[in-house]
Amino acid sequence: MIDKKGILFILSGPSGVGKGTVRKALFDQATDLQYSISVTTRKPRNGEKHGVDYFFHEKEEVEKMIEQNKLLEWAEYVGNYYGTPREYVEETLDSGKDVFLEIEVQGALQVKDNFPEGVFIFLFPPSLEELKNRIINRGTESEDLVRNRLLAAKEEIEMMEAYDYVVVNDEVNHAVEKINSIVQAEHCNRERIAEEYKKALESDME
Amino acid sequence: MIDKKGILFILSGPSGVGKGTVRKALFDQATDLQYSISVTTRKPRNGEKHGVDYFFHEKEEVEKMIEQNKLLEWAEYVGNYYGTPREYVEETLDSGKDVFLEIEVQGALQVKDNFPEGVFIFLFPPSLEELKNRIINRGTESEDLVRNRLLAAKEEIEMMEAYDYVVVNDEVNHAVEKINSIVQAEHCNRERIAEEYKKALESDME
Numbered sequence: 001m002i003d004k005k006g007i008l009f010i011l012s013g014p015s016g017v018g019k020g021t022v023r024k025a026l027f028d029q030a031t032d033l034q035y036s037i038s039v040t041t042r043k044p045r046n047g048e049k050h051g052v053d054y055f056f057h058e059k060e061e062v063e064k065m066i067e068q069n070k071l072l073e074w075a076e077y078v079g080n081y082y083g084t085p086r087e088y089v090e091e092t093l094d095s096g097k098d099v100f101l102e103i104e105v106q107g108a109l110q111v112k113d114n115f116p117e118g119v120f121i122f123l124f125p126p127s128l129e130e131l132k133n134r135i136i137n138r139g140t141e142s143e144d145l146v147r148n149r150l151l152a153a154k155e156e157i158e159m160m161e162a163y164d165y166v167v168v169n170d171e172v173n174h175a176v177e178k179i180n181s182i183v184q185a186e187h188c189n190r191e192r193i194a195e196e197y198k199k200a201l202e203s204d205m206e
Numbered sequence: 207m208i209d210k211k212g213i214l215f216i217l218s219g220p221s222g223v224g225k226g227t228v229r230k231a232l233f234d235q236a237t238d239l240q241y242s243i244s245v246t247t248r249k250p251r252n253g254e255k256h257g258v259d260y261f262f263h264e265k266e267e268v269e270k271m272i273e274q275n276k277l278l279e280w281a282e283y284v285g286n287y288y289g290t291p292r293e294y295v296e297e298t299l300d301s302g303k304d305v306f307l308e309i310e311v312q313g314a315l316q317v318k319d320n321f322p323e324g325v326f327i328f329l330f331p332p333s334l335e336e337l338k339n340r341i342i343n344r345g346t347e348s349e350d351l352v353r354n355r356l357l358a359a360k361e362e363i364e365m366m367e368a369y370d371y372v373v374v375n376d377e378v379n380h381a382v383e384k385i386n387s388i389v390q391a392e393h394c395n396r397e398r399i400a401e402e403y404k405k406a407l408e409s410d411m412e
Contacts, residue, residue, distance in 0.1 A: 122396065124403060165394040166403060178394055185391035188371040188384055190328065197330060197372060 004196075006093035007186055008115060009033070010101045011179065012108035013123030014153035016135040018169045022123060023102040025172045026179060033183070034092050036101040039065065042080040055085060073103065073110035084111065098183060105156040112162055119186050121179060122163040126170040128154075210402075212299035213392055214321060215239070216307045217385065218314035218369070219329030220359035222341040228329060228381045229308040235382070239389070240298050242307040245271065248286040261291060279309065279316035290317065304389060311362040318368055325392050327385060328369040332376040334360075 013019055027035060039055040041062050050056050057065075062081040065071050074083030084101060092099050101111065111118060125131035128150070135149050160166060167178045186192065219225055233241060245261040247268050256262050263271075268287040271277050280289030290307060298305050307317065317324060331337035334356070341355050366372060371388050375381045392398065 121394075160396065160400055160403070163396050165391065166396050166399055167394050178390060181387040181390035182394060184384060184387035185371065188327075188373050188388060190366065190369050190372050193372055194366055197366070 004096050004187070006034075006096055006098045007183070007192070008036075008089060008093060008099045008101065008111075008118040009179075009183060009186075010103060010108050010111055010118050010120050011123060012103050012105050012120065012163070013169075014105065014125065014131065014156035015149060016131050016138070016153060017123045017125050018134065018172070018175075019102050019123055021172055022169060022175045022179070023100075025176045026100070029176070031180075032098060033100040034097045036084055036099050037088060038082050039071070039085050040080060040082050042082075055088070069114070072114045073107040075104075075107060086114070089115070105159050109159065109162060119165070119182065120163040121165045121167055121182060122160050123175065124157075124160070124166050124168045125153075126168055210302050210393070212240075212302055212304045213389075213398070214242075214295060214299060214305045214307065214317075214324040215385075215389060215392075216309060216314050216317055216324050216326045217329060218309050218311050218326070219375075220311065220331065220337065220362035221355060222337050222344070222359060223329045223331050224340065224375045224378070224381075225308050225329055227378055228375060228385070229306075231378045231382050232306070232385060237386075238304060239306040240303045242290055242305050243294060244288050245277070245291050246286060246288050261294070275320070278320045279313040281310075281313060292320070295321070311365050315365065315368060325371070325388065326369040327371045327373055327388060328366050329381065330363075330366070330372050330374045331359075332374055 011019055011023060023035075026033070037051065037053070037055060039057050039062055041057060041059045042054075044050070044054070044056050048054065048056075059081065062071075062074075062083065065083070065085070066074055066081075070086050071083035072086050072089060074081060076082075084103075084107075089099050103111070108120060112120060125134075131153055132146070132150055135146050135153075165182050167175050167182075169175045217225055217229060229241075232239070243257065243259070243261060245263050245268055247263060247265045248260075250256070250260070250262050254260065254262075265287065268277075268280075268289065271289065271291070272280055272287075276292050277289035278292050278295060280287060282288075290309075290313075295305050309317070314326060318326060331340075337359055338352065338356055341352050341359075373381050373384045373388075
């Protein structure tokens with residue numbers, strides 16, 4: 001009876017917290033979420049497809065998108081642009097599908113500015129000790145680099161205030177379960193749906 | 207690591223929508239929710255226990271509780287008082303347990319005034335047609351009474367604005383699943399937990 005619009009969910013959190021692992025576990029299950037496809041200026045690698053893995057564009061095109069505010073967020077990394085195209089996200093939401101974006105804290109804050117109606121989920125380390133271990137266990141980092149990354153992580157945790165939800169990543173499957181609950185609960189959020197329900201009732205009364 | 211406080215969940219909705227059935231199905235499952243125990247002035251029936259089925263009190267005691275604002279909501283029904291004791295709810299929440307209250311719309315609005323930090327869930331009929339059928343199928347009602355109850359239900363639906371969530375009762379097990387998701391999501395609600403998380407991190411850094 002009700003014409004449902006999709007919701008944009010953003011998973012973010014300090015570096016080392018395990019965002020990628022949680023996102024992978026979430027998409028390894030059956031899910032109705034659509035993973036957000038980024039634009040990039042880097043060249044396609046073997047087997048990568050335009051519109052599936054990335055939207056591949058020339059540098060000038062992406063710079064024009066940035067200028068025209070057509071990206072919900074963007075960053076430059078090793079000489080290439082990466083960003084989230086607003087049009088793709090909005091078309092997917094309009095088709096009734098939820099979009100899921102996993103991204104660094106700085107990118108999430110850009111999305112928040114450009115798309116405040118998104119649902120922002122902050123992945124939280126079980127403890128600072130654990131976060132430190134995870135950063136160290138990535139291997140290649142020197143002691144100085146570990147200290148810097150831990151300091152950066154603490155600063156990123158301060159950004160928690162901008163988020164709607166906080167999920168502790170104590171165990172990947174717990175975190176995934178909580179994210180799935182947040183997705184379902186947000187589809188029951190009265191502020192999002194009250195208008196649609198009222199319309200449905202009115203047409204019901206005709 | 208985190209000292210969790212319970213949350214008060216209130217399930218309400220128009221008469222005939224199936225609140226009692228959904229509540230029963232929710233508690234037939236394994237659940238960590240504590241069903242809210244009411245005070246009443248009616249006499250205990252066979253096998254009913256004080257502090258389990260109800261808190262049984264004398265009329266004067268309940269009137270004193272009303273006067274001293276010790277009830278989150280109350281109503282008189284067939285000559286007896288019924289109400290939700292604030293102290294019992296708060297002690298249960300402090301012990302870390304969630305409390306679940308199923309109640310008519312008028313009672314829910316009283317709770318909202320007295321305990322705005324509760325999470326208010328509105329159970330919504332799949333359609334007005336369906337609501338009418340359910341009211342008729344209760345049996346004993348005359349045509350006039352059905353019309354009046356349907357009108358009352360429409361007015362109650364207007365109260366939806368005061369709620370945090372809207373759950374369609376299309377199928378009891380769907381509604382129960384959504385309520386369970388709302389419970390889990392609210393425990394991740396940043397506004398509720400950010401303070402506790404920050405404290406945990408600070409003690410972590412010592």
